Amino acid sequence: MLYSTLAEPTYSKQVLAFEAYPEPEDKQTWLRSSIAEIAKYLHVPDSPIFQHDHDLFQHMHYKAGQTIFSAGERFNSIYLVNSGFTKSLIWDEFGNEQIVNFQMKGDVLGVDGIHAGHHHSGAIALSECDMILLPLKKLTMISKTYNQFEKAVLNLISMEMIFQQNRLCILAAKNAEVRVAAFLLNLSTRFFRLGYSKSIFNLRMTRNDLGSYLGLTLETVSRSLSMLDDSGLIQVNHRGIIIRDESGLLNLTSVKKGSLK
Amino acid sequence: MLYSTLAEPTYSKQVLAFEAYPEPEDKQTWLRSSIAEIAKYLHVPDSPIFQHDHDLFQHMHYKAGQTIFSAGERFNSIYLVNSGFTKSLIWDEFGNEQIVNFQMKGDVLGVDGIHAGHHHSGAIALSECDMILLPLKKLTMISKTYNQFEKAVLNLISMEMIFQQNRLCILAAKNAEVRVAAFLLNLSTRFFRLGYSKSIFNLRMTRNDLGSYLGLTLETVSRSLSMLDDSGLIQVNHRGIIIRDESGLLNLTSVKKGSLK
DNA sequence: CGTCTAGTTGAATCGCATCAACAAGCGTGG
DNA sequence: CCACGCTTGTTGATGCGATTCAACTAGACG
Numbered sequence: 001m002l003y004s005t006l007a008e009p010t011y012s013k014q015v016l017a018f019e020a021y022p023e024p025e026d027k028q029t030w031l032r033s034s035i036a037e038i039a040k041y042l043h044v045p046d047s048p049i050f051q052h053d054h055d056l057f058q059h060m061h062y063k064a065g066q067t068i069f070s071a072g073e074r075f076n077s078i079y080l081v082n083s084g085f086t087k088s089l090i091w092d093e094f095g096n097e098q099i100v101n102f103q104m105k106g107d108v109l110g111v112d113g114i115h116a117g118h119h120h121s122g123a124i125a126l127s128e129c130d131m132i133l134l135p136l137k138k139l140t141m142i143s144k145t146y147n148q149f150e151k152a153v154l155n156l157i158s159m160e161m162i163f164q165q166n167r168l169c170i171l172a173a174k175n176a177e178v179r180v181a182a183f184l185l186n187l188s189t190r191f192f193r194l195g196y197s198k199s200i201f202n203l204r205m206t207r208n209d210l211g212s213y214l215g216l217t218l219e220t221v222s223r224s225l226s227m228l229d230d231s232g233l234i235q236v237n238h239r240g241i242i243i244r245d246e247s248g249l250l251n252l253t254s255v256k257k258g259s260l261k
Numbered sequence: 262m263l264y265s266t267l268a269e270p271t272y273s274k275q276v277l278a279f280e281a282y283p284e285p286e287d288k289q290t291w292l293r294s295s296i297a298e299i300a301k302y303l304h305v306p307d308s309p310i311f312q313h314d315h316d317l318f319q320h321m322h323y324k325a326g327q328t329i330f331s332a333g334e335r336f337n338s339i340y341l342v343n344s345g346f347t348k349s350l351i352w353d354e355f356g357n358e359q360i361v362n363f364q365m366k367g368d369v370l371g372v373d374g375i376h377a378g379h380h381h382s383g384a385i386a387l388s389e390c391d392m393i394l395l396p397l398k399k400l401t402m403i404s405k406t407y408n409q410f411e412k413a414v415l416n417l418i419s420m421e422m423i424f425q426q427n428r429l430c431i432l433a434a435k436n437a438e439v440r441v442a443a444f445l446l447n448l449s450t451r452f453f454r455l456g457y458s459k460s461i462f463n464l465r466m467t468r469n470d471l472g473s474y475l476g477l478t479l480e481t482v483s484r485s486l487s488m489l490d491d492s493g494l495i496q497v498n499h500r501g502i503i504i505r506d507e508s509g510l511l512n513l514t515s516v517k518k519g520s521l522k
Numbered sequence: 523c524g525t526c527t528a529g530t531t532g533a534a535t536c537g538c539a540t541c542a543a544c545a546a547g548c549g550t551g552g
Numbered sequence: 553c554c555a556c557g558c559t560t561g562t563t564g565a566t567g568c569g570a571t572t573c574a575a576c577t578a579g580a581c582g
Contacts, residue, residue, distance in 0.1 A: 090426055092515070098430045112426065114412070115419035121426065140411060150401060151375070157418045158376035164425050165351055165373065165382065169359045171432045172476030176570065207529065215433030220570055222530055238529075238579085254353070437538070468561060478539055483562055499547085499561075 031059035033082070033132050035142065041080055041106055041132075042152040049146070055138075060131045068109065068123040068131060075113030077133040078153075081105050084129030085204040088121045089212075099213040101164075102126070102205060105194050108134075111157055126204045171215050174253070179214045180224040181252045184234065188243055199246070203239040292320035294343075294393050296403065302341055302367055302393075303413040310407070318399075321392045329370065329384040329392060336374030338394040339414075342366050345390030346465040349382045350473075360474040362424075363387070363466060366455050369395075372418055387465045432476050435514070440475045441485040442513045445495065449504055460507070464500040 036050040038057055059082065062068055068079060071090060081103050088100040088109055100121050103109055113119040114136065143149045170182050192198035203210070207218040214221065228234045233249050235242040243249065297311040299318055320343065323329055329340060332351060342364050349361045349370055361382050364370055374380040375397065404410045431443050453459035464471070468479040475482065486497045494510050496503040504510065 090430065092430055092434070096434070098434060100426055100429065112419055112422045115416045115423065120423045144405075154414065154418075155376045157415070157422070158373055161373045161418070161422065161425070162376065162381050164422070164429070165361055168361065168425070168429065168432065169351065169353055171429065172473065173353070173357070173359060206527095212433065217571060218529080219531085219572080223570090226530075467559090479561080480540080480563085481538060484538095487562075 031061075031130065032056035033059065035146075038080070038132070038134065039148070039152075042149070042156060044146075044148045044152045047146070047148060053145075055142075057138075058133045060133060062125040062129040062131065064125055064127050064129075066125045066129075068125060068129070069119050071119055071122040073119045073122075075110065075116070075118050075136075077135045078111055078139070079109040079123065080132040080134055081107050081109070082130040082132050084131075085126040086123050086129055086131075087126055087205060087209060088123045090121045097212065099205075099209050102209075102213065104190060108156055108160075111160065170253075174255075176214075176216050176220045177224045177227055178252050178255055179216065180210075180221060181228060181233070181249045183210070183214060184228075184241060184243065185246070185249050185253065187241075188246070199243040201241055203241060292322075292391065293317035294320065296407075299341070299393070299395065300409070300413075303410070303417060305407075305409045305413050308407070308409060314406075316399075316403075319394050321394060323386040323390040323392065325386055325388050325390075327386045327390075329386060329390070330380050332380055332383045334380045334383075336371065336377070336379050336397075338396045339372055339400070340370040340384065341393040341395055342368050342370070343391040343393050345392075346387040347384050347390055347392075348387055348466060348470060349384045351382045358473065360466075360470050363470075363474065365451060369417055369421075372414075372421060431514075435516075437475075437477050437481045438485045438488055439513050439516055440477065441471075441482060442489060442494070442510045444471070444475060445489075445502060445504065446507070446510050446514065448502075449507070460504040462502055464502060 033056065034050070035053045035055055035057075036046065038044075039046060039050060060068075060079075062084070068086060083105055086103045086109060088103065089097045090100055091097050103123075109123045109131075110119055110121075112121055139149070139153055143153075170179055174182065187201065187203075188198045191201050205213075207221045210216075211218040211221045216224075225234070225236045228249075229236045231248075233243075233245045233252070235244060294317065295311070296314045296316055296318075297307065299305075300307055300311060321329075321340075323345070329347060344366055347364045347370060349364065350358045351361055352358050364384075370384045370392075371380055371382075373382055400410070400414055404413070431440055435443065448462065448464075449459045452462050466474075468482045471477075472479040472482045477485075486495070489495045489510075490497045492509075494504075494506045494513070496505060
């Protein structure tokens with residue numbers, strides 16, 4: 001079958017070694033990461049002095065569907081995705097959820113909690129997830145010891161802001177098909193950077209989640225995917241996506257709302 | 262006339278003292294702010310030790326329409342609005358601009374430049390503006406001297422992220438009239454926090470800018486304002502806005518896209 | 523094997539964009 | 553001072569695109 005070869009991002013062997021998954025109450029916490037590992041994730045240039053530091057960062061493990069943290073919950077740590085996929089979301093006054101973002105390996109969660117001291121958005125695992133906890137206090141202490149860490153968190157947030165700005169651009173100015181195309185291209189480059197195929201991958205979220213994220217209904221997302229499929233730019237089979245014409249998709253995204261024939 | 266009494270945010274006397282405005286090339290720079298002033302803006306708890314610090318922050322002065330910084334320009338400083346109104350914007354591939362945000366007294370600009378070292382968005386003065394320059398290096402140095410400053414920039418960014426998340430919610434899930442209503446309420450609370458009237462104020466941007474910001478065309482913005490006027494929730498006279506029924510507006514915003522009769 | 527959720531597709535409706543005409547405010551120069 | 557052009561804003565008519573409602577299919581799971 002065509003989709004039997006889909007490149008599935010694989011979990012680290014360490015993670016797969018857990019056969020029995022913990023309940024939310026007693027998440028397994030014995031996996032630990034060194035500063036050198038964190039430095040790599042935060043794009044801090046590596047340094048031999050990290051080897052002398054035996055400070056370790058705790059991991060947390062989640063099953064698909066589990067809540068990582070909820071809006072309103074006390075903020076202590078930023079969460080760094082070590083493996084798996086997550087979504088972050090907020091709820092408006094009447095409880096309908098709005099997807100803020102999807103995260104994968106190397107992305108961080110919970111930064112919006114810094115200001116108020118409690119999380120503004122919530123986060124839910126979309127697949128089995130291994131998260132590294134970065135307590136803010138620990139991060140600022142490390143910044144004092146290692147100058148290279150100083151700007152790391154700022155960088156992270158500044159990148160996040162740029163991403164959200166671009167997303168605003170798409171939401172504010174593009175039509176449904178273009179929004180979906182732009183999203184697929186974004187996923188593609190993110191997979192590619194992680195070493196996976198940039199043309200063959202699986203969506204990890206429902207059409208409903210995607211619709212919430214893109215400001216569309218699930219039906220419109222479904223139709224847009226079908227139309228992109230019909231035009232030969234991609235191939236869709238449920239959550240399996242094959243990008244057939246990357247530059248074609250790219251052309252689409254440089255088109256204004258409605259000016260598409 | 263009704264609108265002759267509109268509460269106009271006034272500029273500091275210092276600023277009004279400049280009668281002849283400089284050309285972009287030689288922006289006037291002799292106004293300076295102390296650390297205590299900056300601390301107030303950044304919501305850093307005041308401390309008597311600030312009195313002993315004679316480090317000063319430089320100001321820049323801009324006329325309406327002047328560019329404060331452009332996308333791509335080298336990033337050195339965050340800009341803090343001391344008086345006046347600005348807009349920040351980015352351009353997509355074909356040069357159509359997208360408003361990212363509007364700023365007023367106490368808001369910061371240019372944070373998105375931290376990561377790459379050059380500004381991602383540009384900023385333009387919507388009125389006469391007095392901006393305080395906060396060089397990032399100076400800020401991080403201050404953080405080392407004064408622990409209270411430690412989280413200031415992070416706080417700032419975290420607040421900005423929350424604001425953008427809420428904006429995404431509105432863009433993704435609400436219809437035109439509700440978007441405009443939500444924007445007016447947001448402006449209202451911001452004016453109120455600055456000590457101005459929360460029910461009578463002037464818009465500083467064109468309908469076109471507003472449309473770009475809200476993901477609507479200028480005609481739809483105009484129509485939405487007229488409809489809110491017709492329903493008695495607000496009164497519109499060109500850029501003059503009077504909020505007649507705040508809770509009515511608030512009710513609107515808790516409504517989903519299209520579910521408005 | 524039946525139930526439940528996720529996804530697709532069709533038809534009708536409605537909201538927004540588009541195009542267009544016009545009015546109002548503002549600065550400039552005769 | 554008024555005439556003029558220019559920018560900004562309002563309003564109307566029309567068409568398109570996304571939502572809504574609904575029927576149906578395909579997997580997933582016990």
